[in-house]
Amino acid sequence: MESKSRQLPSDSTASTKKQTALLAGRSRMVRLAGIGVVILAVIGAFLYLGGWFSPHKLTPVRFVDEFERVNGRYSGFRRNHAKGVCVRGFFDSNGRGTRLSKAVVFRIGRVPVIGRFSLGGGDPHASDELSAVRGLGLQFSLSDGEQWRTAMINLPAFPFKDPQAFYDNVVASEPDRNTHQPDPAKMAAFLANNPETVRALEIIKSHAPSSGFDNSTFYGLNAFRFVDAQGTWTPVRWTLVPVQPYEAVGATGASQDKNFLFDALIASILQHPLQWHLILTLGQLGDPTNDATVPWPEGREQVDVGSLTLDSVESEETSPARDINFDPLVLPAGISPSDDPLLSARSAIYSQSFTRRAGETKEPSAITPSDVRK
Amino acid sequence: MTTDRQQFTGSMRFLHWLMAATVLTMLGIGVAMVTSLGEYHRLVSIHRPLGILILILVVIRFVNRLFSTLPPFPATMSPRERSAAHWSEILLYALLFVEPLVGWGMLSAARYPIVLFGSLHLFPILPHSVMLYAALRRAHTLLAYLLFLAFIAHFGAILFHTLIVRDRMFSRMAPWRVRAL
Numbered sequence: 001m002e003s004k005s006r007q008l009p010s011d012s013t014a015s016t017k018k019q020t021a022l023l024a025g026r027s028r029m030v031r032l033a034g035i036g037v038v039i040l041a042v043i044g045a046f047l048y049l050g051g052w053f054s055p056h057k058l059t060p061v062r063f064v065d066e067f068e069r070v071n072g073r074y075s076g077f078r079r080n081h082a083k084g085v086c087v088r089g090f091f092d093s094n095g096r097g098t099r100l101s102k103a104v105v106f107r108i109g110r111v112p113v114i115g116r117f118s119l120g121g122g123d124p125h126a127s128d129e130l131s132a133v134r135g136l137g138l139q140f141s142l143s144d145g146e147q148w149r150t151a152m153i154n155l156p157a158f159p160f161k162d163p164q165a166f167y168d169n170v171v172a173s174e175p176d177r178n179t180h181q182p183d184p185a186k187m188a189a190f191l192a193n194n195p196e197t198v199r200a201l202e203i204i205k206s207h208a209p210s211s212g213f214d215n216s217t218f219y220g221l222n223a224f225r226f227v228d229a230q231g232t233w234t235p236v237r238w239t240l241v242p243v244q245p246y247e248a249v250g251a252t253g254a255s256q257d258k259n260f261l262f263d264a265l266i267a268s269i270l271q272h273p274l275q276w277h278l279i280l281t282l283g284q285l286g287d288p289t290n291d292a293t294v295p296w297p298e299g300r301e302q303v304d305v306g307s308l309t310l311d312s313v314e315s316e317e318t319s320p321a322r323d324i325n326f327d328p329l330v331l332p333a334g335i336s337p338s339d340d341p342l343l344s345a346r347s348a349i350y351s352q353s354f355t356r357r358a359g360e361t362k363e364p365s366a367i368t369p370s371d372v373r374k
Numbered sequence: 375m376t377t378d379r380q381q382f383t384g385s386m387r388f389l390h391w392l393m394a395a396t397v398l399t400m401l402g403i404g405v406a407m408v409t410s411l412g413e414y415h416r417l418v419s420i421h422r423p424l425g426i427l428i429l430i431l432v433v434i435r436f437v438n439r440l441f442s443t444l445p446p447f448p449a450t451m452s453p454r455e456r457s458a459a460h461w462s463e464i465l466l467y468a469l470l471f472v473e474p475l476v477g478w479g480m481l482s483a484a485r486y487p488i489v490l491f492g493s494l495h496l497f498p499i500l501p502h503s504v505m506l507y508a509a510l511r512r513a514h515t516l517l518a519y520l521l522f523l524a525f526i527a528h529f530g531a532i533l534f535h536t537l538i539v540r541d542r543m544f545s546r547m548a549p550w551r552v553r554a555l
């Protein structure tokens with residue numbers, strides 16, 4: 001107990017002396033309890049913001065935990081699109097994009113690009129399959145030091161409208177311990193709950209995949225806002241359309257080789273540089289920007305803003321692209337996110353996956369440095 | 375007895391409350407954004423420039439403190455309390471300086487663009503290393519919790535002195551001017 005007679009040096013009146021005296025007994029207990037309540041409330045608010053009181057909320061940690069539980073955990077690899085090979089090249093802008101966006105990347109000129117082709121799935125050593133989702137992550141390094149990153153896939157529509165649907169699908173597609181196949185009942189229940197996925201799958205089925213990475217079209221899927229110098233914005237979705245002619249699967253005969261898709265890509269890029277046109281599709285009033293499962297109607301204005309050339313290929317083990325998080329919200333001034341809920345969720349989940357693998361020992365990639373030599 | 379000697383100077387009090395608001399906002403944003411999917415991007419976009427603002431403010435505040443005359447400790451503080459107050463002040467200054475630097479450093483090590491707003495972005499301050507990023511990312515969380523605990527201790531001590539010891543401790547740093555203590 002502190003001395004009751006302690007005073008401030010400035011005390012001069014009897015009333016101040018009274019005030020500064022330590023409280024005793026009941027009044028002191030009430031005040032102590034009050035302080036306790038205030039401190040606990042502040043701590044409680046902090047924990048509440050941190051999600052401690054909502055254990056069932058879908059968080060980036062829970063999402064990536066589920067990916068690891070279902071797909072397995074492979075040290076140092078991406079939690080999805082784990083198998084890949086890295087590329088370099090450049091983007092030649094023709095200047096036509098400047099009327100839609102003030103982004104430096106659309107001014108006439110060349111911008112270096114580094115990227116990574118990948119196949120969907122968490123196993124970095126899985127055998128290549130024609131039906132697997134093909135991914136292309138790109139990083140454009142702009143002359144003013146800005147960056148534009150995008151992660152695209154070869155599906156014309158995304159099967160999930162929001163992170164919850166994606167998560168529920170991961171849960172439903174968990175292979176059964178005995179059959180090693182997803183439980184059809186669980187998948188049927190998922191589809192019944194997510195009619196937009198059924199509609200998106202119809203669209204996806206109507207676009208047969210091409211024979212390889214080099215002649216695949218890659219879709220940005222989510223809508224973005226292209227902001228011009230005046231601050232006016234236009235809803236935009238972008239697509240990379242290959243210059244390499246489309247070839248249907250089967251024309252060349254699908255190989256049984258484990259890495260046949262990647263090997264073909266490497267052979268193709270070593271033969272001649274690969275090219276794609278970057279096509280912007282402009283949305284109109286009423287076109288959904290918050291639902292990647294719904295493509296925009298046919299006939300929307302399209303603008304070819306330049307060509308992407310990829311002229312060298314590297315194993316993940318030697319390329320800096322392995323350590324790039326192709327976060328779709330690393331955007332230059334002039335491109336902004338739309339109201340699509342997937343965008344922020346992708347950014348959060350990619351970041352969680354990146355943080356985990358960044359600190360892990362890096363295991364050798366399926367496509368080794370010797371695979372990418374002539 | 376002049377009021378100046380009993381209260382911290384006007385600039386010190388202004389910087390204290392400005393930083394109290396920014397740092398508490400920052401702790402809330404930080405702990406919320408790592409568990410958020412839908413609001414993640416919005417929160418991160420505030421977190422980065424706000425962190426740099428705090429880094430600038432803490433440097434200004436430190437320099438301002440060096441050139442300011444401090445009021446003496448109240449007579450109600452025991453030598454042990456004075457020592458604790460002294461060291462916790464050093465700890466808070468250190469955390470407020472180091473935490474934003476670790477944030478800037480970890481983004482640098484991962485080679486994320488460190489966008490403040492529009493096309494304005496900061497240069498990297500560390501070499502490219504994802505292992506370094508991972509270590510700093512963990513440190514960033516740890517230091518944030520430590521900062522929160524240091525804040526709770528500071529807040530609790532002020533409440534105790536002001537409400538139980540009743541030595542008007544709060545008035546020393548009150549945002550308004552207190553004539554006589």
